[in-house]
Amino acid sequence: MHWKVWTFLATLAWTLWGVSVKYALQRIHWTRLEVLSALAGLIAMLIIAPSSLLVKFDRANLIGFIAGGLGAAGAILFYIAVSKGPVSVVIPITSLYVVGVAAVGILLLGEPLTWRKALGVACAAAAMALLAGET
Secondary structure, X not given: OOHHHHHHHHHHHHHHHHHHXXXXXXXXXXXXXXXXXXXXXHHHHHHHOHHHHOOOOOHHHHHHHHHHHHHHHHHHHHHHHHHHOOHHHHHHXXXXXXXXXXXXXXXXXXXXXXHHHHHHHHHHHXXXXXXXXXX
């Protein structure tokens, strides 16, 4: 499948995920949600790609482990934010991590800065400013 199809499917899954997170956090504590999410992720990996769970301990896998830890920390902080604020504001603001990723891609990874990318980042930053003032 083309990467754009995968991107659409990921966006759809995250849309449903965001709504289900808010629904769950109205009923359970964020710590339980994190445990359940980790278990669901592990089960999904066992079904989809069981061989990927066999890793050697080298630099690339260490970076992957750190990335996973950062993702888990982000999820925990996100769950706390959603449990305390409106999902319609928290998710769009936290989704603006793309501004930081774009900056790192340009500054550290040598990705080109195009006018479309600059305009997109500017619009995302404006969206963050507008949404942050919502509540």
